[in-house]
Amino acid sequence: MLTPVQQAITLLGDTLLAVWRGTRRGWQFRPQDFARILADASARALLIVLVVNVLVGAIIAFVGAVQLLKFGAGIFVADLVAIAISREMAAVITAVVMCGRTGAAFAAELATMQANEEIDALAVLGLNAVDYLVLPRVLTLLFMMPLLYLFACVGGLVGGFAVSSSLLDLAPVAYFDRSVAALTYTHLGLGFFKSMAFGLLVSLAACFHGLYAPRNAAGVGSATTHAVVAGIVGVIALDAVFAVCADALGI
């Protein structure tokens, strides 16, 4: 019997091996299943990601404007919003939203399949659950999370601009200029890379809790809860590690 930590390490190793097998011998999962998962974690998730990030951008701008106005530095709200959104908030908030939305769905789906013996039925055919079920979900979030991050950046900047222009009476061109100046490739690159790491973490946490769920209806509920909790805590902890590393590297 493996401990949960050993199970998690085994799943990570199996996933890496599945990627290697897939690139050498072709992917085992069905293209139509991959397309369904991809659509659900991209186009169908876009609206909620945009809405939440517009609001987060607006909140940052509001808090920033109130404070910066005291020092007559209202124009720097654009810098604050651009850096905070691109470097931290867009990636973190998108990961949290996707954890609650898609990660929960992944865990529930796999736990239900476990309870219904669907995963056993795959194993009897010689199909590996990691190759067939985990890999398409991991690849989906690994590649979709950075794309959603880019949309989230746009949403956050729009939200920040909307609040700033109404509170500070800033000219749109001035705000735009300051935002472009603040948005460096370093901030965007860091956010982009972090969102890939978050995608990997959220998908693996969801698949782990789904695959190792108890084989009953309650197991589906607990798998979903654990996947969301582990995903969100993991994202925030990993973000802290990134912050320390970025600081150490002078990024």
Add this chain to the structure above:
Amino acid sequence: MSLLGVRDLKLQYGANLIQEHISFDIEPGTIFAVMGGSGCGKSTLLKCLIGLLPPADGQVLYREQDYWASPERTRNELRADIGVLFQSAALWSSMTVLENVLLPLEVQGTLPKAQHEARALEALEWVGMTAARDRLPADLSGGMKKRVGLARAIVARPHLLFLDEPSAGLDPISSVKLDRLILDIRERTGAAIVIVTHELPSIYALADDGIFLDAEHKRPIAHGKPTLMRDTVMHPTVQAFMRREEIDTL
């Protein structure tokens, strides 16, 4: 040469002993019942026989080859000759009925691709589910799911079929129809069938041979044709089970 041989098998979950000293042989074309009360380890034995749970000790021999001592490649080849109907039917929920039945053929790849659909439709026709080919499992009743599960188990024409509680959750009429279908499948394919059940009518209607697992002693306590077992084995648990009598020991 027996199709399936089990030699002194011991089953455990961690340190928890489930069953031990299980031995039997299954000849081609026979229907073999694994019997016993709830929680005695029938489904655990089935998991070991179909390659999902390694035994703590003993051997599972497919055509005299030790399954659990074989390398992965050999195991895959041996597994290609078995079909399994799970207790819940275990149809893949994201696939239609036809896709469910097609998948074993696609995975095995032994039949030319052009023949896959015809073979899958033939299997669905045998179980009377052709009309449901484009429906999703969620739209089917319990009995229909079992029939589709049976079609999926036989589509690759395995020589050995495992049926886990096929009648569980079905009304008596559906249960009798499923029993007839199992006999019909045996007639058509000549496959040996291992049926894990505690449904007495099904056991008497179907089984040529069987084994009785006892939860208390954690070992088989009777072996043979179920009707003979009922008439000749005087162990109180076997008698209570085979005749539905109440006994003090239960």
